[in-house]
Amino acid sequence: MKKLNVIALAIAAAMFLMGNLTFAQEDKQGCTDPVLFSRVPDFYISNCEDKEFDVHNFVDPVTKQKVSVEGHLTRYNYNVKKEMRGKKSMLQIARNYANAINKIGGKSFIESPNGRGNTWMKATKDGKEIWASIEQDNWQGNTYYLFIVEKEAMEQEVVADAKFMADGISSTGHVAIYGIHFDFNKSDIKPESEPALTEIGKMLTENPNLKVFVIGHTDNVGNIDTNMKLSQARADAVIKALTSQHKVNPVRLKGYGVGPLAPVAPNKTEEGRAKNRRVELVEQ
Numbered sequence: 540m541k542k543l544n545v546i547a548l549a550i551a552a553a554m555f556l557m558g559n560l561t562f563a564q565e566d567k568q569g570c571t572d573p574v575l576f577s578r579v580p581d582f583y584i585s586n587c588e589d590k591e592f593d594v595h596n597f598v599d600p601v602t603k604q605k606v607s608v609e610g611h612l613t614r615y616n617y618n619v620k621k622e623m624r625g626k627k628s629m630l631q632i633a634r635n636y637a638n639a640i641n642k643i644g645g646k647s648f649i650e651s652p653n654g655r656g657n658t659w660m661k662a663t664k665d666g667k668e669i670w671a672s673i674e675q676d677n678w679q680g681n682t683y684y685l686f687i688v689e690k691e692a693m694e695q696e697v698v699a700d701a702k703f704m705a706d707g708i709s710s711t712g713h714v715a716i717y718g719i720h721f722d723f724n725k726s727d728i729k730p731e732s733e734p735a736l737t738e739i740g741k742m743l744t745e746n747p748n749l750k751v752f753v754i755g756h757t758d759n760v761g762n763i764d765t766n767m768k769l770s771q772a773r774a775d776a777v778i779k780a781l782t783s784q785h786k787v788n789p790v791r792l793k794g795y796g797v798g799p800l801a802p803v804a805p806n807k808t809e810e811g812r813a814k815n816r817r818v819e820l821v822e823q
Contacts, residue, residue, distance in 0.1 A: 573615070575669065579627065579631070608688045609690065609810065618681065657675065669690070670687070670690060718732060726775070740781060753778050753818065758812035
């Protein structure tokens with residue numbers, strides 16, 4: 540009997556602890572509301588995630604078509620406080636967020652008239668395209684999930700090395716370099732481009748007889764004449780960096796700008812435009 544009492548007490552204690560965990564009233568440590576939205580009152584954040592680059596599926600609130608959006612992804616799990624369970628509605632949650640995005644000039648779409656579906660939102664803030672969704676999974680107003688993606692193309696973090704560049708030129712006569720970065724509409728090379736420039740210099744040192752055209756490419760945003768001049772200026776900037784900082788003989792390099800005239804991807808998406816903004820080395 541004594542042993543049974545001990546077991547019963549242990550079970551009761553475990554259930555008490557589980558109940559406390561289930562109905563925690565405070566935000567999970569390290570989780571705070573996003574800048575764009577405040578929470579529905581009487582909810583707390585039970586979990587959150589922050590990923591530099593990922594993808595999430597949305598429905599465009601204008602076209603009602605499904606889209607996959609890539610960029611900076613944040614996710615928030617909201618649970619209603621214990622004493623408020625059953626007092627919130629899915630429609631109340633959906634309308635709160637839809638009204639919030641509409642107030643800043645965005646668009647929203649609540650998937651069903653009674654608010655029992657997901658809520659899809661889209662807005663432009665500080666020049667960035669923001670996608671968001673409230674996904675409730677029929678939790679009767681007690682739980683909801685907020686997803687936010689700040690749309691952007693992934694920055695290329697892995698820089699092609701000298702061997703990759705040499706092999707590309709040997710096999711196809713050219714190689715695209717995506718590790719050279721410029722500010723919008725400018726030809727000044729950004730400091731984070733140094734690893735790529737170093738590898739180009741190494742490749743040319745290891746292949747002393749190789750001469751290359753340095754070709755600047757842009758996307759199709761803006762005036763074509765401006766883009767042609769910009770791509771030429773960027774090619775010239777790369778040559779200047781290679782000759783002054785990496786001691787490449789200037790006679791081995793010639794720069795040209797072709798603007799948006801040789802795309803490698805459609806310019807209809809940011810991902811495509813990012814691929815088109817590049818520098819290429821072409822064997823002379």
